[in-house]
Amino acid sequence: MAWLGEIDLGTKAAPVTGPMVSLIIDGQAIDVPEGTSVMRAAALIGTNIPKLCATDSLEAFGSCRLCLVEVEGRAGYPASCTTPVTPGMVVRTQTEKLKKLRRGVMELYISDHPLDCLTCAANGDCELQDQAGAVGLRDVRYGAGASHLGQAKDVSNPYFDFDPSKCIVCSRCVRACDEVQGTFALTIDGMGFASKVAASQAEDFFSSECVSCGACVQACPTATLVEKKVAEIGTPDRSVITTCAYCGVGCTFRAEMRGEELVRMVPWKEGKANRGHSCVKGRFAWGYANHKERILNPMIRASIDQPWREVSWEEAITHTASEFRRIQAKYGKRSVGGITSSRCTNEETFLVQKLIRAGFGNNNVDTCARVCHSPTGYGLKTAFGTSAGTQDFDSVMAADVVVIIGANPTDGHPVFASRLKRRLRQGAQLIVIDPRRTDIVRSPHIEAAEHLALRPGTNVAVLTAMAHVIVAEGLVDEAFVRERCDWSEFEDWAEFVADPRHSPEATERMTQVPAANLRAAARLYATGGNGAIYYGLGVTEHSQGSTTVLAIANLAMATGNLGRDGVGVNPLRGQNNVQGACDMGSFPHELSGYRHISDDATREMFEGLWGVPLDDEPGLRIPNMLDAAVDGVFKGIYIQGEDILQSDPDTHHVSAGLAAMECVVVQDLFLNETANYAHVFLPGSTFLEKNGTFTNAERRIQLVRKVMQPMNGYEDWEITQLLARALGYDMNYAHASEIMDEIAAATPTFAGVSFAKLDALGSVQWPCNAAAPEGTPVMHLGGFARGKGKFVRTEYVASEEKTGPRFPLLLTTGRILSQYNVGAQTRRTENSRWHEEDRLEIHPHDAEQRGILDGDWVKVASRAGDTSLRALITDRVAPGVVYTTFHHPSTQANVITTDNSDWATNCPEYKVTAVQVGRSNGPTDWQEEYEELSRRSRRIEAVAAE
Ligand code: SF4
Ligand code: SF4
Ligand code: SF4
Ligand code: FES
Numbered sequence: 001m002a003w004l005g006e007i008d009l010g011t012k013a014a015p016v017t018g019p020m021v022s023l024i025i026d027g028q029a030i031d032v033p034e035g036t037s038v039m040r041a042a043a044l045i046g047t048n049i050p051k052l053c054a055t056d057s058l059e060a061f062g063s064c065r066l067c068l069v070e071v072e073g074r075a076g077y078p079a080s081c082t083t084p085v086t087p088g089m090v091v092r093t094q095t096e097k098l099k100k101l102r103r104g105v106m107e108l109y110i111s112d113h114p115l116d117c118l119t120c121a122a123n124g125d126c127e128l129q130d131q132a133g134a135v136g137l138r139d140v141r142y143g144a145g146a147s148h149l150g151q152a153k154d155v156s157n158p159y160f161d162f163d164p165s166k167c168i169v170c171s172r173c174v175r176a177c178d179e180v181q182g183t184f185a186l187t188i189d190g191m192g193f194a195s196k197v198a199a200s201q202a203e204d205f206f207s208s209e210c211v212s213c214g215a216c217v218q219a220c221p222t223a224t225l226v227e228k229k230v231a232e233i234g235t236p237d238r239s240v241i242t243t244c245a246y247c248g249v250g251c252t253f254r255a256e257m258r259g260e261e262l263v264r265m266v267p268w269k270e271g272k273a274n275r276g277h278s279c280v281k282g283r284f285a286w287g288y289a290n291h292k293e294r295i296l297n298p299m300i301r302a303s304i305d306q307p308w309r310e311v312s313w314e315e316a317i318t319h320t321a322s323e324f325r326r327i328q329a330k331y332g333k334r335s336v337g338g339i340t341s342s343r344c345t346n347e348e349t350f351l352v353q354k355l356i357r358a359g360f361g362n363n364n365v366d367t368c369a370r371v372c373h374s375p376t377g378y379g380l381k382t383a384f385g386t387s388a389g390t391q392d393f394d395s396v397m398a399a400d401v402v403v404i405i406g407a408n409p410t411d412g413h414p415v416f417a418s419r420l421k422r423r424l425r426q427g428a429q430l431i432v433i434d435p436r437r438t439d440i441v442r443s444p445h446i447e448a449a450e451h452l453a454l455r456p457g458t459n460v461a462v463l464t465a466m467a468h469v470i471v472a473e474g475l476v477d478e479a480f481v482r483e484r485c486d487w488s489e490f491e492d493w494a495e496f497v498a499d500p501r502h503s504p505e506a507t508e509r510m511t512q513v514p515a516a517n518l519r520a521a522a523r524l525y526a527t528g529g530n531g532a533i534y535y536g537l538g539v540t541e542h543s544q545g546s547t548t549v550l551a552i553a554n555l556a557m558a559t560g561n562l563g564r565d566g567v568g569v570n571p572l573r574g575q576n577n578v579q580g581a582c583d584m585g586s587f588p589h590e591l592s593g594y595r596h597i598s599d600d601a602t603r604e605m606f607e608g609l610w611g612v613p614l615d616d617e618p619g620l621r622i623p624n625m626l627d628a629a630v631d632g633v634f635k636g637i638y639i640q641g642e643d644i645l646q647s648d649p650d651t652h653h654v655s656a657g658l659a660a661m662e663c664v665v666v667q668d669l670f671l672n673e674t675a676n677y678a679h680v681f682l683p684g685s686t687f688l689e690k691n692g693t694f695t696n697a698e699r700r701i702q703l704v705r706k707v708m709q710p711m712n713g714y715e716d717w718e719i720t721q722l723l724a725r726a727l728g729y730d731m732n733y734a735h736a737s738e739i740m741d742e743i744a745a746a747t748p749t750f751a752g753v754s755f756a757k758l759d760a761l762g763s764v765q766w767p768c769n770a771a772a773p774e775g776t777p778v779m780h781l782g783g784f785a786r787g788k789g790k791f792v793r794t795e796y797v798a799s800e801e802k803t804g805p806r807f808p809l810l811l812t813t814g815r816i817l818s819q820y821n822v823g824a825q826t827r828r829t830e831n832s833r834w835h836e837e838d839r840l841e842i843h844p845h846d847a848e849q850r851g852i853l854d855g856d857w858v859k860v861a862s863r864a865g866d867t868s869l870r871a872l873i874t875d876r877v878a879p880g881v882v883y884t885t886f887h888h889p890s891t892q893a894n895v896i897t898t899d900n901s902d903w904a905t906n907c908p909e910y911k912v913t914a915v916q917v918g919r920s921n922g923p924t925d926w927q928e929e930y931e932e933l934s935r936r937s938r939r940i941e942a943v944a945a946e
Pocket of ligand 2 (some may be wrong): 225
């Protein structure tokens with residue numbers, strides 16, 4: 001369905017770099033870039049030529065013939081959408097002849113269209129209806145004959161319907177799926193009158209390749225493809241621009257409302273991260289905001305075996321503050337701490353760490369980024385001087401060779417993946433380094449040049465072997481290295497990687513990557529033009545995560561692939577605000593902007609700003625807090641927007657740590673798994689109910705705007721503020737923008753950021769300050785932030801986690817498109833229809849050896865514990881490797897992950913666990929006990945009494 005109230009210029013913009021062309025349209029002169037269509041040129045001067053098959057998000061197609069124009073000196077009536085401007089062209093768009101032709105075309109469309117406008121879901125927001133009015137069609141002469149009316153609707157998709165009787169076969173949906181999304185799920189079947197839109201090789205949308213991105217629905221000019229919510233609620237009457245709260249791509253949306261009710265989320269064309277595209281999560285999976293399980297009142301209980309008691313906000317906050325003060329009086333100042341959330345806004349995150357440092361008086365603050373991208377922070381800061389990716393997403397359109405390491409963008413970062421796929425279809429080459437054959441390796445019109453299916457845990461060896469090839473074969477960009485990097489460190493590194501023990505042939509047995517493929521990949525990256533590396537948690541969540549990030553940085557520097565468009569080192573961040581959570585000073589050793597707590601000048605500046613002395617000792621990381629709790633010296637924790645019981649490794653240890661505390665405070669939307677061990681539950685607000693900012697994987701800071709009032713009464717930062725005041729530390733913010741003003745005042749890389757600027761520009765990428773008032777899309781342009789780029793030796797130290805006779809397989813984990821992280825939000829939406837449970841992927845050979853059939857229950861056992869789930873037999877994984885997602889609490893995937901972690905940052909080694917797999921009869925005893933514990937700990941007094 002059409003975009004409510006957005007201007008559609010009909011065809012895409014031509015590059016502004018080319019020469020300008022002057023022409024005259026209806027007597028008006030205009031200059032436009034060469035390559036612009038007549039339709040777009042006319043729209044730019046306010047002349048909207050009637051159109052149906054054209055829209056400015058797609059290539060012009062020229063099928064509907066409604067946009068005909070007259071061009072002086074040219075015979076016939078060319079379609080303005082497919083006719084490029086030429087110098088001196090004189091165009092007429094409104095002659096009597098054109099009007100007659102257009103009415104004739106429109107009459108044919110309408111004669112085969114149901115005339116049910118008054119009851120149609122798109123009434124008032126339908127391009128066919130608008131264009132019929134625009135061409136002045138008043139009656140239809142053709143009577144009953146063959147038609148497409150009365151065909152059955154396809155209602156199989158949970159979010160949108162397909163009503164073929166309303167289809168005008170303009171092909172916008174098919175082209176959107178091909179060009180924008182890159183899934184090629186739709187086709188036009190048949191010829192002429194018989195032609196119709198169909199899901200390729202499938203009965204209906206749900207059983208097709210469709211990934212429910214919504215691009216076709218957005219492109220459809222009629223109500224053929226329409227959101228179920230629009231049909232249910234009615235067309236929206238206002239909209240608010242805001243930012244998706246799911247992944248680190250950071251898509252911006254128009255939240256379209258009818259009154260106070262959210263009708264739909266439509267990707268915003270002006271959004272610089274998503275450029276008008278979306279995935280199923282941001283577009284459709286927002287129903288959790290109204291889910292019946294959402295907790296809206298604060299609750300407390302004296303012990304975790306009691307039911308919850310609903311209390312007033314005042315009682316909850318007073319009780320929490322007095323508990324923290326009691327604990328500190330009894331066990332010492334450092335016996336409490338807190339965890340910030342990568343799902344919350346920058347302002348909320350900043351305030352939680354301020355509460356801990358200034359209110360609690362210690363630095364025991366950490367963030368869930370600990371368990372995902374902390375090695376990125378360490379590695380990139382060491383090599384380049386800044387803890388963040390180097391490019392914007394647009395940069396990929398200038399890449400010639402793209403390396404994807406340990407990331408699964410079509411599932412994890414789908415909107416970026418669509419952009420990447422477009423570039424690959426244009427001819428860029430792809431190298432995938434991943435133990436699993438992810439979708440990006442082979443998809444419609446895309447085939448990776450190399451897929452290095454390495455053994456889990458050997459990233460460092462593979463990347464060092466690639467460096468070996470680059471150095472040994474003389475492929476180093478010496479001019480770049482001499483100019484931009486420390487030459488003596490480079491020489492030391494080059495000597496290290498050149499050692500024959502690092503050759504592809506020497507490492508092949510260990511990595512299981514054929515030497516010839518590894519050599520080909522290294523040569524392609526070093527010599528194929530602009531080389532861009534994108535990586536994910538398959539890099540960081542290892543005991544050598546930081547070493548791998550350093551190895552990536554080494555490769556990029558050695559080949560000169562930094563400091564311009566189309567290249568770079570790009571971490572694909574998992575959660576929406578992982579980058580922001582790190583930037584805001586969530587780590588125990590750093591204040592905002594990555595400045596060490598022991599740095600006197602920085603600490604003194606914050607002491608002046610916050611009016612209290614700050615502890616100069618770094619605080620505890622999450623695993624250390626849990627260890628200290630088990631040891632009896634850490635007794636209270638404030639957890640905002642995180643479910644560490646489900647997301648952190650070694651569940652038994654996490655539960656032991658939480659159970660040993662005297663006051664666990666969880667602030668969240670739902671009673672999550674961690675809340676099983678909580679004494680206070682503070683209901684949180686959704687992204688739709690708050691103001692603030694998120695920072696995406698490109699360092700892009702974007703506004704989150706309040707779409708509706710918080711159902712719990714408060715935005716999350718307001719709750720933190722209430723708690724701070726109750727603790728005796730005064731905070732006085734009236735609006736989230738005031739918190740950003742404080743962040744800007746205290747953080748050099750954010751010095752130029754304000755809500756007013758974000759409102760005006762849409763977004764900025766940090767650093768944003770006096771030197772870069774509109775932000776920094778590509779970093780390290782003239783030189784590295786740290787001065788000279790630093791090469792670091794990357795010795796491969798194998799994980800302690802080793803396979804053997806007891807545990808012969810390696811388990812690695814990841815996520816799937818329809819679900820998000822621990823699933824708290826997406827499991828409470830229709831997205832679960834695509835992924836109702838986590839499955840264990842196992843290679844046919846390993847399954848056969850164990851007598852496992854597809855769908856069988858299997859027990860997965862490691863040194864840490866065991867769990868059961870059902871098997872999915874597939875050759876996506878290599879023999880010896882098994883894989884699962886971790887979106888469902890019942891799977892308890894983290895019961896089996898170990899407490900091994902990255903040597904520099906403690907990021908857990910989720911990606912390598914030695915396991916044994918065998919058939920089982922269903923969930924383990926432990927899983928059943930846990931379900932019971934979970935059920936009991938969710939009792940709320942009022943409900944229990946019923
Ligand atoms: S929803 Fe997306 S993937 Fe599905 S058919 Fe439409 S464009 Fe293609
Ligand atoms: S479904 Fe909509 S976009 Fe697709 S061909 Fe029909 S009218 Fe056009
Ligand atoms: S790609 Fe990420 S940010 Fe964009 S809509 Fe999907 S989940 Fe949201
Ligand atoms: S809009 Fe130009 S031919 Fe359809």
